[in-house]
Amino acid sequence: MTPRQPLISMALFLSRESLVPGVVEVLRRELKLMKNLKWAGAVAFGFVFAALCVAERRRPLRPRVEPRPLHRAARNVTLGVSALVASTAVEWTVVRSTGAWAERHRIGLLHHLPLPLRVKQFLGFLALDYSIYLWHVINHRADGLWRFHAVHHIDRELDASTGVRFHFGEMSLTAALRAVQILGIGVDRPTLTLWQRLLTLSVIFHHSNLRLPVQFEQALSLFIVTPSMHGVHHSERKHEADRNFASLLSVWDMLHGTWRPGAAQPTITIGLPGRRDPRDLTIGPLLAMPFRPQRSSWAVDDSPTPGVLPQPASVA
Numbered sequence: 001m002t003p004r005q006p007l008i009s010m011a012l013f014l015s016r017e018s019l020v021p022g023v024v025e026v027l028r029r030e031l032k033l034m035k036n037l038k039w040a041g042a043v044a045f046g047f048v049f050a051a052l053c054v055a056e057r058r059r060p061l062r063p064r065v066e067p068r069p070l071h072r073a074a075r076n077v078t079l080g081v082s083a084l085v086a087s088t089a090v091e092w093t094v095v096r097s098t099g100a101w102a103e104r105h106r107i108g109l110l111h112h113l114p115l116p117l118r119v120k121q122f123l124g125f126l127a128l129d130y131s132i133y134l135w136h137v138i139n140h141r142a143d144g145l146w147r148f149h150a151v152h153h154i155d156r157e158l159d160a161s162t163g164v165r166f167h168f169g170e171m172s173l174t175a176a177l178r179a180v181q182i183l184g185i186g187v188d189r190p191t192l193t194l195w196q197r198l199l200t201l202s203v204i205f206h207h208s209n210l211r212l213p214v215q216f217e218q219a220l221s222l223f224i225v226t227p228s229m230h231g232v233h234h235s236e237r238k239h240e241a242d243r244n245f246a247s248l249l250s251v252w253d254m255l256h257g258t259w260r261p262g263a264a265q266p267t268i269t270i271g272l273p274g275r276r277d278p279r280d281l282t283i284g285p286l287l288a289m290p291f292r293p294q295r296s297s298w299a300v301d302d303s304p305t306p307g308v309l310p311q312p313a314s315v316a
């Protein structure tokens with residue numbers, strides 16, 4: 001018997017027993033399911049985005065200030081598309097290979113904790129969300145990162161479209177951070193995917209200009225970031241922008257003393273006063289902004305907006 005004969009007979013057995021077509025069929029179904037899940041995620045995002053766009057026009061939280069709303073929306077979506085392309089490129093090249101390598105070699109803290117899978121996944125979820133809180137704080141503190149994040153804060157209004165308006169440099173760096181999160185935390189793929197999807201929905205929700213019933217929003221802000229909370233973070237006054245850094249769970253702001261539930265939204269001025277010139281707000285200058293000499297961003301008057309910060313709070 002030649003060494004190839006067992007292989008041939010195994011292939012004959014598998015094909016005779018319909019095992020190979022069966023396996024191929026299972027793989028095909030799995031691939032289809034994965035594709036469908038991806039489409040389901042995209043459809044859910046599109047549905048929530050569209051629903052928020054309609055709802056925030058019916059129940060606006062803050063007055064509109066941009067004279068050309070369609071230009072602004074087009075600008076935000078264009079920036080969002082460029083950021084999506086850049087971050088997807090980083091995700092497919094750096095993050096996926098890092099994730100597969102870390103999983104294979106059991107790199108990351110959670111791999112070495114003797115805990116049940118569900119507990120590890122829960123801790124992984126919290127660790128991912130806490131690290132993105134810290135990343136947001138660093139984006140405000142480090143000049144090199146603020147150059148990119150300021151493009152997001154320049155928007156003079158806040159609505160669902162601001163939730164996709166990020167400079168491609170910031171989104172590429174945030175995507176690369178994902179590799180660091182995976183290596184440090186040791187989070188598994190399902191937990192990472194769940195967190196990323198919830199984070200995306202949370203980001204467009206808390207940027208929206210949607211006025212919720214006050215008591216409902218106050219209760220909600222104990223758990224997740226709400227539109228009023230994030231409105232405080234987009235104030236032109238620096239000590240107010242140094243509040244509410246969380247992106248999904250609001251507990252991190254509570255722990256760091258930076259939590260401020262939203263109030264008096266119509267009195268808050270959104271944006272960066274150093275960047276009010278309409279010529280700064282077109283696509284070209286916005287994309288080039290991080291690479292040019294920087295101007296002071298914040299309002300000269302840093303006194304509290306009435307009703308927003310009733311008492312001084314410590315900053316992280």
Ligand SMILES: [Zn+2]
Nearest residue numbers: 136140149233
């Ligand atoms: Zn920010």
